[in-house]
Amino acid sequence: MEIKVVRDILDVNNSIAEENRKFFSAKGVFVLNLMSSPGSGKTATLEKTLVRINNKIPAAVIVGDICTTNDAERLLKTSTPVVQINTDNFGGECHLAAHVIRKAADDLDLDSIKLLIIENIGNLVCPAEFDIGEDMRGVVLSVTEGEDKPLKYPLMFRVCDFALLNKIDLLPYLDFDKDKAIDNIHAVHPEMPVFEISASKGLGFDDWIEWLCTMVENKFTD
Ligand code: MG
Ligand code: ZN
Numbered sequence: 001m002e003i004k005v006v007r008d009i010l011d012v013n014n015s016i017a018e019e020n021r022k023f024f025s026a027k028g029v030f031v032l033n034l035m036s037s038p039g040s041g042k043t044a045t046l047e048k049t050l051v052r053i054n055n056k057i058p059a060a061v062i063v064g065d066i067c068t069t070n071d072a073e074r075l076l077k078t079s080t081p082v083v084q085i086n087t088d089n090f091g092g093e094c095h096l097a098a099h100v101i102r103k104a105a106d107d108l109d110l111d112s113i114k115l116l117i118i119e120n121i122g123n124l125v126c127p128a129e130f131d132i133g134e135d136m137r138g139v140v141l142s143v144t145e146g147e148d149k150p151l152k153y154p155l156m157f158r159v160c161d162f163a164l165l166n167k168i169d170l171l172p173y174l175d176f177d178k179d180k181a182i183d184n185i186h187a188v189h190p191e192m193p194v195f196e197i198s199a200s201k202g203l204g205f206d207d208w209i210e211w212l213c214t215m216v217e218n219k220f221t222d
Helices: 002-026 042-053 070-076 098-105 154-159 168-173 178-188 205-221
Strands: 030-036 059-065 082-086 115-119 136-142 162-166 194-196
Touching: 002 030, 002 098, 030 042, 030 205, 042 059, 042 070, 042 115, 042 162, 042 205, 059 070, 059 098, 070 082, 082 098, 136 154, 154 178, 162 178, 178 194, 194 205
Parallel strands: 030 115, 030 136, 059 082, 059 115, 136 162, 162 194
Antiparallel strands: none
């Protein structure tokens, strides 16, 4: 019985996600769903990304947290339109669902943007199961986490289209085996692009942003 309930919730979510995808495509908006565990640096990564991307692609952000508007306040400083979702108002859910994204999008001027980045709630488990109508999914893994995270949370790494390996400036101070971490990512998702960055030091952003811009352009040229 319980399994059926869960399946029904996912079925409903998936159909709303499909509607979202059509809705965003019709508006000419590319949607990126960025996920990770708490503290891996999603917001810091977006701060650096938005500053660099603003003159190339007009963007907006929907940021999800259970509580607080701290991340939205940080991202607003990049002069990007931001909508904060607090799932506390939706029962404190630990992931963003498709209907929540559709509602949040009403607060954005979609005609004036080409890229919508969704910072999902810090959690490597259920955000991977909830399609929200995105075009692309990314996961941030920081070197202060274990190399075996991809093996422990394989679904997240399987559903994502790229990974950002963050905080690489800390590698000299840690036992983290970077090559092993990348091997583990590729064990669950062969050939997934992995970009090595440091959001706090602003390292590695050129390659990742060039790739992101190409993905956005490709959607609207073919
Ligand atoms: Mg954050
Ligand atoms: Zn959840």
